[in-house]
Amino acid sequence: MKQKVFDADLDALHHVAIPVENVARAVDWYRNQFRVRIAYQDETWALLKFANTSLALVVPGQHPPHIGVVHPNARSFGELKTHRDGTASIYLKDSEGNAVEILEDNAYV
Amino acid sequence: MKQKVFDADLDALHHVAIPVENVARAVDWYRNQFRVRIAYQDETWALLKFANTSLALVVPGQHPPHIGVVHPNARSFGELKTHRDGTASIYLKDSEGNAVEILEDNAYV
Numbered sequence: 001m002k003q004k005v006f007d008a009d010l011d012a013l014h015h016v017a018i019p020v021e022n023v024a025r026a027v028d029w030y031r032n033q034f035r036v037r038i039a040y041q042d043e044t045w046a047l048l049k050f051a052n053t054s055l056a057l058v059v060p061g062q063h064p065p066h067i068g069v070v071h072p073n074a075r076s077f078g079e080l081k082t083h084r085d086g087t088a089s090i091y092l093k094d095s096e097g098n099a100v101e102i103l104e105d106n107a108y109v
Numbered sequence: 110m111k112q113k114v115f116d117a118d119l120d121a122l123h124h125v126a127i128p129v130e131n132v133a134r135a136v137d138w139y140r141n142q143f144r145v146r147i148a149y150q151d152e153t154w155a156l157l158k159f160a161n162t163s164l165a166l167v168v169p170g171q172h173p174p175h176i177g178v179v180h181p182n183a184r185s186f187g188e189l190k191t192h193r194d195g196t197a198s199i200y201l202k203d204s205e206g207n208a209v210e211i212l213e214d215n216a217y218v
Contacts, residue, residue: 011143012160016125016176020205029204034120034178051121052161055176057205067125067164069143095138096129096166 014068014103015047017056026057066091066099074104123177123212124156126165135166175200175208183213 020026027046030036037049044062048055058065068089074080080088089103129135136155139145146158153171157164167174177198183189189197198212 007158007160010145010158010160013125013162013164016122018176018207020203020207022205025204033209034180036119049116049119050178051116051119053122055122067127069159071143094129095134096131098127098129100142 011072012070013053014070014101015054015056016067017045017058017063017065019060019065020057021059023057023059030055030057064091064099066101068101068103070103070105072105074102077102080104120181121179122162123179123210124163124165125176126154126167126172126174128169128174129166130168132166132168139164139166173200173208175210177210177212179212179214181214183211186211189213 023041023043023046027038027041027048030048031038034050036055038046039049039054040047043059045056045058048057056063071077074088074090077092078090080090082088087103087106089101091099091101094100132150132152132155136147136150136157139157140147143159145164147155148158148163149156152168154165154167157166165172180186183197183199186201187199189199191197196212196215198210200208200210203209
């Protein structure tokens with residue numbers, strides 16, 4: 001792949017979360033097809049690191065499918081909720097009803 | 110945002126395509142919320158560049174929601190279809206039924 005560094009003038013897509021029925025089966029599929037690193041996995045979701053961003057595999061009844069964007073002023077969107085990993089974020093809907101998570105910029109991509 | 114270069118040991122997520130009802134309205138929403146660059150836009154889909162990957166906004170009847178992964182040996186997945194922009198890819202389904210586009214590694218992230 002042609003290498004490229006991040007474009008600091010633009011915001012970053014921290015992760016995308018897509019729905020799965022069976023997390024373990026989906027993790028197996030992705031790690032068999034692609035070079036990914038498994039950052040987290042339980043029965044309700046998993047986080048797979050790609051070279052430039054992460055893919056979350058989520059059971060929809062437990063975690064909503066969404067995209068996660070790192071924003072330099074996430075608090076401007078409303079009160080953030082702090083997660084166990086120390087990151088803080090807020091969920092909103094885009095104009096089309098898609099769920100978008102806004103993450104503080106201390107979240108590594 | 111903390112800067113980071115690509116991890117060359119992992120494959121890259123080239124883009125994610127999420128469904129929208131109205132492309133123009135969605136583009137307006139995203140560019141009002143985030144620092145993105147509009148790489149392409151028509152009435153059926155748009156491509157927004159983030160710092161590290163791209164977000165496609167697609168009208169589902171015209172273009173399927175999916176994730177796009179750059180793979181060093183995309184042809185191992187089957188015969189690729191060449192697109193107008195010179196990239197070549199193949200669509201498949203993951204184990205959960207999500208659409209996944211595999212792109213040749215000449216596709217810039």
